[in-house]
Amino acid sequence: MKTSRNALLLLSSQFISDIGNWIDRIALLTLVYNTSKSTVKMSILSIIMLIPAVLFSVPFGRIIDISNKKRILLFGDFLRAILVFLIPFSVKYIFLLVFIISALTALYENTRSSLIPEIFKREELRQINSLSSSLSSLMMIIGPTIGGVLTASFNLKYCFYIDSFSFLISTMLISQISYCKSKNVEVANTTLRYKEFINFLNRNLIIKNVIAINCLTNLFAGILNGLLIVYVINYLHSNSKGYGLILTSKGIAMVITSFCLYKSFKDVRNEIIFLIGLIGLGISIMLFSLNSIFMVALFLHFINGIFNSLNAISRTTLIQQNCEKIFLGRCFSLNSMLSNIFSIVSLLIGGILSKFLSVRIVFLSCGFFITVTGILYLFKFLKVGFLGNSHSPS
Structure with missing residues (x-):
């Protein structure tokens, strides 16, 4: 109760x-x-x-x-x-x-x-x-x-x-x-210093890898946030209204996925959901970048929202489940700091790249790198036993 x-x-x-x-x-x-x-x-x-x-x-x-x-x-x-x-x-x-x-x-x-x-x-x-x-x-x-x-x-x-x-x-x-x-x-x-937290982080491979993946995701995906409206106008031949609809389709997908996640995937390990979300995020971005039909773009961004939600929820849950309570504040603060740093750097890189490459190529490249990141970490997780047969509480 x-x-x-x-x-x-x-x-x-x-x-x-x-x-x-x-x-x-x-x-x-x-x-x-x-x-x-x-x-x-x-x-x-x-x-x-x-x-x-x-x-x-x-x-x-x-x-x-x-x-x-x-x-x-x-x-x-x-x-x-x-x-x-x-x-x-x-x-x-x-x-x-x-x-x-x-x-x-x-x-x-x-x-x-x-x-x-x-x-x-x-x-x-x-x-x-x-x-x-x-x-x-x-x-x-x-x-x-x-x-x-x-x-x-x-x-x-x-x-x-x-x-x-x-x-x-x-x-x-x-x-x-x-x-x-x-x-x-x-x-x-009150007796622990930040040095003890860093030592804990170095020993805790799952949290260290989750934060590293999140940084890489923000580096690649952050570029797209500032360029999405440019893509909608130049390649989907729409306007600010179309941009709003694209964002809304992703939001609806995230709401639906969030409500259904804990019921539909209650027996699936959080590590698996996390990596599926990451790989799906990358693939959906690549498909989005190759498309020029607005209605198809709405559907693809809806799919992108599903994978985005899977990745975000499982990431938070993995940190909460694997971090000692005495380090929770430091862990989430560090993750927040690195996420913001990589997002800011990403926006700067996106502005520079768009001067030399087409927005479509930038989108395709970012989607490719996110997908590759997910696949590489999938093999790494398999190698160290994070995706073993032991059941992970949902």
Whole structure:
């Protein structure tokens, strides 16, 4: 009963705050553009949202591991509620406020991922991660619409007030979660240095490989995010509406897959799902790059969403299942930092490559490298016994 209640509270808080986040995100972009009319400042805003996860991952990881995770979530929600509420009154300091809010969000998300293994049983992790992913994917579909309608219909300040209120509701929901940090874990965390975590990571081959694969995936797939709209316009002969439909098809696939994953693949090892998702992701990108028919592109991006969801959910579950609780915060913070670094590098590489190669060739190459990465790691996992006959709890 306690587990079900915790799941309902945690997922409800995520859903409420995600709605507010989308409203806030679109309101922020609109506010910055309306006040500056500068595309440079729009780019700066996007970079500022990413930088905190890179800069503060090491101290954040230690903070998460030595602190009461529930208190961090409560602190993060409450402080973000105040800061978001202040945005309409402090437009000249908007970049500073966004930087602080983004830092708190990075701390919050990694804390949340680290808390899940402490309040749910090992065999429940895939189910919780699947439901969490389905909510995130659902908000990818309806969030921009809600945010767009509200920012177009009301004064922007009310959008920030709504987001602030959503954080307060999330705070109340989180406060009801049953959680007690183990004293043994707490004492161990305060005496462990980052060096011990690195030694643990070097010994734990599954987590080390999962993080390495995630970095490579972000390096190749990140290039495509900035070039997708270019491909839609130049090769599928569509427009921004078509681009939106392409993204929506992927979002729908991720929602469906997330809801079905823990039921349909409950007896399949997470390592297998992870690699199937990676290889399928690469193949679907290659097929997408060879196609010029819009309806076929919709279908292929839907398939891409299925494999993307399989890979993402199993990746989180593998880290949670194989990481010692005293290192969860550091592990998720490190993964977040490296993911953001490789995503930023990827965007820069994509911009350079598109000057010398056609977007189609860039897409095809990235899909090929992702597929090869998946196949190589499949053989590596087989060699070291990660895909053996022993049953992996779902």
